[in-house]
Amino acid sequence: MKACVIPIGLLAAILGFSLWAGRYVEVRTDHWIALLETADQAAAAENWREAEAQLQGAYRDWEGSQTFFHTIMAHEGLDEAETLFVGAAAVCRERDDADFHLMLAQLTAQLRLLAETQSASIRNVL
Amino acid sequence: MTTAFLRTVILYFILMIGLRLMGKRQIGELEPSELVLTLIISDLAAVPMQDFGIPLVNGLFPIATLLCLSMLLSFFSLKSVRFRALVCGRPTVIIREGKVLQQNMARNRFTVDELLEQLRSQGYSDLSAVKYAILETSGQVSVLPYTKASPITPQVVQMEVQDDVTLPVLLINDGHVMSANLSASGYDRTWLDRQLKDRRLTSPRQVFFMTVDEAGAVVCVAKEATA
Numbered sequence: 001m002k003a004c005v006i007p008i009g010l011l012a013a014i015l016g017f018s019l020w021a022g023r024y025v026e027v028r029t030d031h032w033i034a035l036l037e038t039a040d041q042a043a044a045a046e047n048w049r050e051a052e053a054q055l056q057g058a059y060r061d062w063e064g065s066q067t068f069f070h071t072i073m074a075h076e077g078l079d080e081a082e083t084l085f086v087g088a089a090a091v092c093r094e095r096d097d098a099d100f101h102l103m104l105a106q107l108t109a110q111l112r113l114l115a116e117t118q119s120a121s122i123r124n125v126l
Numbered sequence: 127m128t129t130a131f132l133r134t135v136i137l138y139f140i141l142m143i144g145l146r147l148m149g150k151r152q153i154g155e156l157e158p159s160e161l162v163l164t165l166i167i168s169d170l171a172a173v174p175m176q177d178f179g180i181p182l183v184n185g186l187f188p189i190a191t192l193l194c195l196s197m198l199l200s201f202f203s204l205k206s207v208r209f210r211a212l213v214c215g216r217p218t219v220i221i222r223e224g225k226v227l228q229q230n231m232a233r234n235r236f237t238v239d240e241l242l243e244q245l246r247s248q249g250y251s252d253l254s255a256v257k258y259a260i261l262e263t264s265g266q267v268s269v270l271p272y273t274k275a276s277p278i279t280p281q282v283v284q285m286e287v288q289d290d291v292t293l294p295v296l297l298i299n300d301g302h303v304m305s306a307n308l309s310a311s312g313y314d315r316t317w318l319d320r321q322l323k324d325r326r327l328t329s330p331r332q333v334f335f336m337t338v339d340e341a342g343a344v345v346c347v348a349k350e351a352t353a
Contacts, residue, residue, distance in 0.1 A: 003201050007194035014187050014194075018127035072127055075179040120128035125136070 021072050022118040028065055029115040032058045033108050039092075040104045048095050055092055059085050073114065081110045127187060134188040138162060138195055142213070159199050159213055163192055214263045221259035224272070234261055245269060292339035301331040301349065311338055321346065 039054035062085060069078055084107040091099045117124065141162045167189055174185035203210040218230050220241065231241065241259070244267035250256055255275035260268045280287045295307045297318065308318060318330070325346055327333060336346040 004198065007197040007201075010190060011194045011198075014191055015128070015131055018131045018187070022128050071181050071183060073181065074184070075181075117129070118127065120132070124129040125132045 019120060022120055025069070025073070025118040026115045028061075029111040032062055033111055035061070036088075036104050036108055036111075040101060043092070043097055043100050046097075048092065051100070052089075052092050055085075055088060059089065069114075073118065077110070077114050077117065081107065081114060084110055127183065130184055130188055131191055134166075134191045135195065138166065138192055141165065158215070159196055159203075163196050166192060217263060217268075218261045219258065220261050220267070221253075221256050224254060224257055226253070230261075236261060241267070250275075290341075292341050292343070294337035294339045294345065296335060296337055298330050298333040298336040298346075300334060303330045313338065 035054050035058035039051045039058070042048070042050035042054060062081075066078070084103065088100065088103040088107055091103050142158055170185050170188050170192075174180045174182050199213055203213050218234055220227055220231050220234075220236065226241070231237070242253075245251070245253065245256060245259070248267070248269050250269055250271065252275075255271050256269055257272045258270040260270075262268055276282070295311050296304055297308050297311070297313075298304065303315075303318065308314070321336070321344055322328065322330065322333070325348070327346075327348060330336075332349055334347045334349045336344065338344050
């Protein structure tokens with residue numbers, strides 16, 4: 001039975017880490033989406049200073065997680081989200097409410113997609 | 127990553143079942159589980175190696191998962207005969223008492239050409255010389271000929287012979303002295319140097335290979351002079 005312990009332990013560790021990583025990505029993206037929603041509401045209320053602060057806060061937090069995210073996820077989706085973050089910041093500086101709302105909607109959708117790719121669902125597995 | 131893990135587990139077992147259903151002739155010299163491992167691992171390693179947009183763990187985790195599954199299958203195969211039969215299959219008799227069992231061959235998708243090829247490779251050109259032929263789980267055919275077609279051995283003719291089979295041990299390999307083999311054979315460097323001197327050699331570097339068997343017989347092949 002001893003010979004079983006290492007492979008079973010390793011399989012359990014891999015599965016455990018995978019599930020944890022999926023949950024971690026979900027928690028992080030939920031946090032950024034909440035910040036983006038706050039920024040969107042602030043922009044809708046013409047409070048561009050607050051909108052910019054929320055967006056920058058989300059981006060800083062996003063950047064801090066990128067090393068880990070790049071080690072567990074395909075880089076293509078992350079690069080796309082990065083581009084949308086930069087685009088949203090540019091539009092925020094222009095103070096264009098309609099474009100900013102559209103850009104944040106795209107960014108939120110992209111973040112949700114990133115979290116979805118890491119979730120342990122039948123849809124993903126099959 | 128959970129997706130990659132679960133997909134690896136699913137694909138591993140699907141490939142295993144697929145190979146088992148394909149019959150033994152597809153396998154060659156590997157067990158089905160080993161072949162599946164060989165097939166997938168090389169591809170898994172190649173993808174993150176070439177595509178820098180894919181994280182390394184996307185290759186490492188599935189490979190580690192496969193190795194663990196393979197270890198578990200080996201373990202359970204060792205413990206349970208029934209499980210081993212399920213994973214590796216059972217040997218199939220394809221010639222019994224000189225009669226070719228066509229249904230057994232068809233079940234394993236083993237053709238007449240392949241049977242004749244296997245028999246020829248083992249020195250049997252005439253099917254009537256074969257009493258039993260067994261298709262092993264590795265895809266190889268074991269042949270048991272009729273006694274009249276079997277090679278004559280001292281046992282058959284009840285001849286007393288001296289057992290002279292010995293195991294040669296490699297002492298020098300392409301100029302390098304195998305010190306562990308030398309001491310395990312009960313010899314030392316002084317003895318080796320004397321052997322070299324007897325053959326007009328001054329250094330092990332001049333020797334391509336040298337062996338000694340349990341009876342003390344030494345075989346020494348000197349290196350060819352390079353141009």
